[in-house]
Amino acid sequence: MESSGTKHTRRSRATRDALVAAARGLFAERGYAGVGTEEIVRAAGVTRGALYHQFRDKTDLFDATVQAVEAELTGRIAGQVMGAATDPVLALKAGARAFLEAFAEPDVERILLLDAPGVLGWRRWREIGQEHGLGVISKALEAAMASGALAARPVAPLAHVLLGALDEAALMVAHSDDPEATRVEMAETLEHLLDGLLTRDGR
Amino acid sequence: MESSGTKHTRRSRATRDALVAAARGLFAERGYAGVGTEEIVRAAGVTRGALYHQFRDKTDLFDATVQAVEAELTGRIAGQVMGAATDPVLALKAGARAFLEAFAEPDVERILLLDAPGVLGWRRWREIGQEHGLGVISKALEAAMASGALAARPVAPLAHVLLGALDEAALMVAHSDDPEATRVEMAETLEHLLDGLLTRDGR
DNA sequence: TCAAATTGCATACAGACTGTATGTACGTAG
DNA sequence: CTACGTACATACAGTCTGTATGCAATTTGA
Numbered sequence: 171m172e173s174s175g176t177k178h179t180r181r182s183r184a185t186r187d188a189l190v191a192a193a194r195g196l197f198a199e200r201g202y203a204g205v206g207t208e209e210i211v212r213a214a215g216v217t218r219g220a221l222y223h224q225f226r227d228k229t230d231l232f233d234a235t236v237q238a239v240e241a242e243l244t245g246r247i248a249g250q251v252m253g254a255a256t257d258p259v260l261a262l263k264a265g266a267r268a269f270l271e272a273f274a275e276p277d278v279e280r281i282l283l284l285d286a287p288g289v290l291g292w293r294r295w296r297e298i299g300q301e302h303g304l305g306v307i308s309k310a311l312e313a314a315m316a317s318g319a320l321a322a323r324p325v326a327p328l329a330h331v332l333l334g335a336l337d338e339a340a341l342m343v344a345h346s347d348d349p350e351a352t353r354v355e356m357a358e359t360l361e362h363l364l365d366g367l368l369t370r371d372g373r
Numbered sequence: 374m375e376s377s378g379t380k381h382t383r384r385s386r387a388t389r390d391a392l393v394a395a396a397r398g399l400f401a402e403r404g405y406a407g408v409g410t411e412e413i414v415r416a417a418g419v420t421r422g423a424l425y426h427q428f429r430d431k432t433d434l435f436d437a438t439v440q441a442v443e444a445e446l447t448g449r450i451a452g453q454v455m456g457a458a459t460d461p462v463l464a465l466k467a468g469a470r471a472f473l474e475a476f477a478e479p480d481v482e483r484i485l486l487l488d489a490p491g492v493l494g495w496r497r498w499r500e501i502g503q504e505h506g507l508g509v510i511s512k513a514l515e516a517a518m519a520s521g522a523l524a525a526r527p528v529a530p531l532a533h534v535l536l537g538a539l540d541e542a543a544l545m546v547a548h549s550d551d552p553e554a555t556r557v558e559m560a561e562t563l564e565h566l567l568d569g570l571l572t573r574d575g576r
Numbered sequence: 577t578c579a580a581a582t583t584g585c586a587t588a589c590a591g592a593c594t595g596t597a598t599g600t601a602c603g604t605a606g
Numbered sequence: 607c608t609a610c611g612t613a614c615a616t617a618c619a620g621t622c623t624g625t626a627t628g629c630a631a632t633t634t635g636a
Contacts, residue, residue, distance in 0.1 A: 176633075178632065185584080207622075223583090284491045284495060289491070291487070293548055324558060327555075327562040330541050330545055331559070332538070334542070336537075339530070341495050359526070359534055360534065362524075362526065362531075366568070366570050367566070381613070385612085409592075410595095419615090422615045431594070
């Protein structure tokens with residue numbers, strides 16, 4: 171099997187990937203506004219011409235970077251959650267813990283949580299999250315409601331609100347002087363929050 | 374009573390206020406990165422020289438703007454919350470509704486929720502929020518715990534997580550096609566979340 | 577198979593924006 | 607009244623983004 175596509179498209183994909191990879195590292199380290207396009211292309215081994223051929227502008231490259239981080243992240247989390255998915259409530263809690271671990275990493279924190287909303291705008295930010303983290307939460311909530319463990323309620327607003335809580339918890343972990351202790355503390359807080367959503371006879 | 378201070382300090386305060394006011398309007402409309410310092414000083418009726426005399430750099434002006442928005446906001450909310458403050462749980466719920474109304478406004482949304490984390494960094498962002506919104510929530514939670522209505526738990530992590538939920542809810546309201554309906558829906562979702570935190574015999 | 581068109585990218589350039597350095601008028605203190 | 611400090615204006619240098627142009631490699635189609 172050959173790497174799919176014509177020689178042109180293969181070259182294109184290679185440059186795109188190199189640019190996104192370089193951008194990811196630099197954006198994670200110093201933020202979207204803190205790193206110029208020149209430095210990105212140098213790290214990727216191409217020129218600015220290649221960047222502006224592949225992407226409309228700098229925010230378009232950032233958009234692709236956000237998608238890449240989200241995709242990798244969701245893949246990792248989905249694995250951990252599906253592992254313990256016999257009980258939908260346990261799956262929710264496991265998911266929360268997995269989120270907490272993953273989102274505390276520097277590139278996830280800086281790119282997804284701090285810069286993305288301002289650079290891409292909330293709408294686009296959540297649009298990307300919809301197919302990833304937000305989608306996972308929504309499905310988990312629906313499953314838990316279907317099983318009767320969670321009181322039936324509109325899923326979308328609850329999923330958003332919980333994601334907001336998770337994001338903030340991750341930021342606390344990321345900036346803590348003692349991340350390990352904080353992670354445990356935040357996980358307990360989140361479980362407490364989830365327990366409150368259970369139907370009373372369900373516990 | 375005369376406007377306090379010497380003539381110099383009075384002039385200084387006037388320019389600072391004019392700059393912050395102008396910045397607030399423009400940042401709210403087009404975001405921190407979307408408006409240059411030249412436009413701000415023109416709107417404020419001064420020159421860039423004045424800006425860089427009063428503030429270290431553009432982010433320093435933004436910092437002051439964030440503080441101004443937070444301060445005004447908290448004042449408004451505190452009033453509404455203290456009004457219904459006989460029952461600490463009712464106070465919490467009233468506070469949540471007040472937040473939801475206030476944070477849906479365009480300048481609060483764009484400045485406080487979208488741009489501030491990325492521009493100022495999470496640490497500074499929450500540092501400012503500590504003396505305002507976050508502080509209000511913490512006090513309300515402590516009161517509710519003291520009254521026995523809420524299970525006793527570490528306050529700080531819970532306050533952060535709830536603030537994250539509130540922020541996300543406000544963003545949903547701000548971007549909804551039908552803000553009124555969404556506000557009601559989000560308020561109910563938040564109350565549901567808060568109800569889950571009540572001690573069982575408390576309801 | 578060879579010319580024409582397209583793709584991918586490099587280079588050069590124009591505009592905008594931030595922060596700084598320098599100059600000046602007004603207040604204030606001794 | 608003199609000497610200094612404060613508040614501000616203007617001019618400038620450096621940097622960064624996005625665009626226009628040119629060129630080489632590849633693909634198309636006749």
